[in-house]
Structure formats: structure tokens, C-alpha cells
Amino acid sequence: MGYLTAAERHSRIVEAATRVIARDGLAAATTRRIADEAGVNLASLHYGFRGKDEIYVAVDDALRTFVIGxxxxxxxxxxxxxxxxxxxxxxxxxxxxxxxxxxxxxxxxxxxxxxxxxxxxxxxxxxxxxxxxxxxxxxxxxxxxxxxxxxxxxxxxxxxxxxxxxxxxxxxxxxxxxxxxxxxxxxxxxxxxxxxx
Structure with missing residues (x-):
């Protein structure tokens, strides 16, 4: 994977987390599984998000924005x-x-x-x-x-x-x-x- 800007990495992680939650459920949405799905390492994930709670909030925001729009x-x-x-x-x-x-x-x-x-x-x-x-x-x-x-x-x-x-x-x-x-x-x-x- 080539260089990603912070915004691109953020978007990729949120999209990956959305897929993992939808496919496997919230309990299975660990930071490791989300990082693997996004194709980023754990350090990159933790650089953009303080933990999975912050990722869950971003996924909720993204889903709501998608549905409303x-x-x-x-x-x-x-x-x-x-x-x-x-x-x-x-x-x-x-x-x-x-x-x-x-x-x-x-x-x-x-x-x-x-x-x-x-x-x-x-x-x-x-x-x-x-x-x-x-x-x-x-x-x-x-x-x-x-x-x-x-x-x-x-x-x-x-x-x-x-x-x-x-x-x-x-x-x-x-x-x-x-x-x-x-x-x-x-x-x-x-x-x-x-x-x-």
C-alpha cells in the first residue's frame, strides 16, 4: 500500500470498521481485525484513533451521514x-x-x-x-x-x-x-x- 494522507487513512479505517461490524458484529470488531481489514498496521490505526471506542463513534457518524444523505x-x-x-x-x-x-x-x-x-x-x-x-x-x-x-x-x-x-x-x-x-x-x-x- 502506498502513502496515505491522514484523511485517507482515517476514511479507510472507518470504512473497514463498518465492514467488520456489519459482517461480524460489534464484539468481533477489535482494533487488530479493523487494521487488517483496512490494510494498515496497528500503529497507524492508533495514531489516528485512541481506541476502538473512538472508531465506533466515527462509524456511527459515517452511517448516519450516509443514511441521511x-x-x-x-x-x-x-x-x-x-x-x-x-x-x-x-x-x-x-x-x-x-x-x-x-x-x-x-x-x-x-x-x-x-x-x-x-x-x-x-x-x-x-x-x-x-x-x-x-x-x-x-x-x-x-x-x-x-x-x-x-x-x-x-x-x-x-x-x-x-x-x-x-x-x-x-x-x-x-x-x-x-x-x-x-x-x-x-x-x-x-x-x-x-x-x-
């Missing part, structure tokens, strides 16, 4: 319901494309919740999804006085429920009519909690 809503998506549906559909597509990556995201979440010094990582991760979704929902033609943060939060909740249910059952999502009904329900719940004027 993937498959933007089509141009014709304008209503709150259409945007909610598009967001849920995006996660359903990701679930179908790479189940192991979906499992890795939850493993990292559970790791953060069980680590006293990383507990805020789980909250920050969820808040990043909520903020990104709220920003999209603010552009809806029918947003009016709807609480977009609440709408985003319920959308994340629907995605989580569907993700976990499908991961546990070994299925790959819901039907189009179910997707429509879930999207309608998410918007209806927010409207019921905070009635529009």
Missing part, C-alpha cells in the same frame, strides 16, 4: 405525508439493500446506551435524524403550523418500529398500501396532538 426525495414530493412516506421508504430500501448494515447501526446504538461515557451519543444520533427530517418537512407545501420536529420524531419512531420488526422477523418491509397508511397515520397523530388552526 442517501436518496433525496423526488422533486414531486411536496406534502408532509409524501415526505414522511419518502423517508420511511428510504429506510425500507436501505433495509432491503443491506440488512447487516441496519443491524450494525442498532449494535452501535446499544453499545452507546450501555457505555456511561457514550450515552449522549445515542441521543445525538437520534437528534441528527430528527433535525434532518424536520428540515425536509419544513419545505412541505402543506406544513402550515404543524410542529415539524414532532412530525420528524414520529417519523423516526415509525422507521425504528418497522426496522426492528422486519429485522427480527427476517422480512424486508411493508407493502405499498401499508406504507401509505403508516404515512397518513404519522401525520394524523401530529395533527391530533397539535391541532392546526
Amino acid at each position: 442517501s436518496s433525496p426525495e423526488p422533486a414531486q414530493t411536496h406534502t408532509c405525508r409524501e415526505i414522511v412516506r419518502s423517508l420511511i421508504e428510504r429506510f425500507q430500501h436501505l433495509l432491503r439493500a443491506d440488512r447487516q448494515l441496519a443491524i450494525a447501526q442498532y449494535e452501535l446504538l446499544m453499545w452507546a446506551l450501555r457505555s456511561a461515557d457514550k450515552a449522549d451519543l445515542a441521543a445525538k444520533s437520534y437528534q441528527a435524524f430528527i433535525d434532518a427530517f424536520a428540515e425536509r418537512l419544513e419545505r412541505a407545501v402543506d406544513v402550515g403550523e404543524r410542529d415539524v420536529a414532532m412530525l420528524a420524531r414520529y417519523t423516526v419512531g415509525a422507521i425504528d418500529g418497522l426496522y426492528m420488526q422486519n429485522l427480527a422477523a427476517g422480512t424486508d418491509g411493508v407493502s405499498e398500501p401499508e406504507l401509505d397508511a403508516i404515512s397518513d397515520a404519522v401525520v394524523a397523530i401530529v395533527d391530533a396532538v397539535t391541532p392546526r388552526r
Whole structure:
């Protein structure tokens, strides 16, 4: 392997760690295994990261950035319901494309919740999804006085429920009519909690 800049080495290690976690699970993601997967020596890995906890945080950031940035809503998506549906559909597509990556995201979440010094990582991760979704929902033609943060939060909740249910059952999502009904329900719940004027 030729010379790598610090940024290239960092990126290579995070990508390797993501593959190891997705393929083998978090418990198997040792610094040695990650270094081997990345094609770097342990000294290089430890030069860029103080340990595997720091690598796990970087993987969580990378996965979240990937998920939030993937498959933007089509141009014709304008209503709150259409945007909610598009967001849920995006996660359903990701679930179908790479189940192991979906499992890795939850493993990292559970790791953060069980680590006293990383507990805020789980909250920050969820808040990043909520903020990104709220920003999209603010552009809806029918947003009016709807609480977009609440709408985003319920959308994340629907995605989580569907993700976990499908991961546990070994299925790959819901039907189009179910997707429509879930999207309608998410918007209806927010409207019921905070009635529009």
C-alpha cells in the first residue's frame, strides 16, 4: 500500500470498521481485525484513533451521514405525508439493500446506551435524524403550523418500529398500501396532538 494522507487513512479505517461490524458484529470488531481489514498496521490505526471506542463513534457518524444523505426525495414530493412516506421508504430500501448494515447501526446504538461515557451519543444520533427530517418537512407545501420536529420524531419512531420488526422477523418491509397508511397515520397523530388552526 502506498502513502496515505491522514484523511485517507482515517476514511479507510472507518470504512473497514463498518465492514467488520456489519459482517461480524460489534464484539468481533477489535482494533487488530479493523487494521487488517483496512490494510494498515496497528500503529497507524492508533495514531489516528485512541481506541476502538473512538472508531465506533466515527462509524456511527459515517452511517448516519450516509443514511441521511442517501436518496433525496423526488422533486414531486411536496406534502408532509409524501415526505414522511419518502423517508420511511428510504429506510425500507436501505433495509432491503443491506440488512447487516441496519443491524450494525442498532449494535452501535446499544453499545452507546450501555457505555456511561457514550450515552449522549445515542441521543445525538437520534437528534441528527430528527433535525434532518424536520428540515425536509419544513419545505412541505402543506406544513402550515404543524410542529415539524414532532412530525420528524414520529417519523423516526415509525422507521425504528418497522426496522426492528422486519429485522427480527427476517422480512424486508411493508407493502405499498401499508406504507401509505403508516404515512397518513404519522401525520394524523401530529395533527391530533397539535391541532392546526
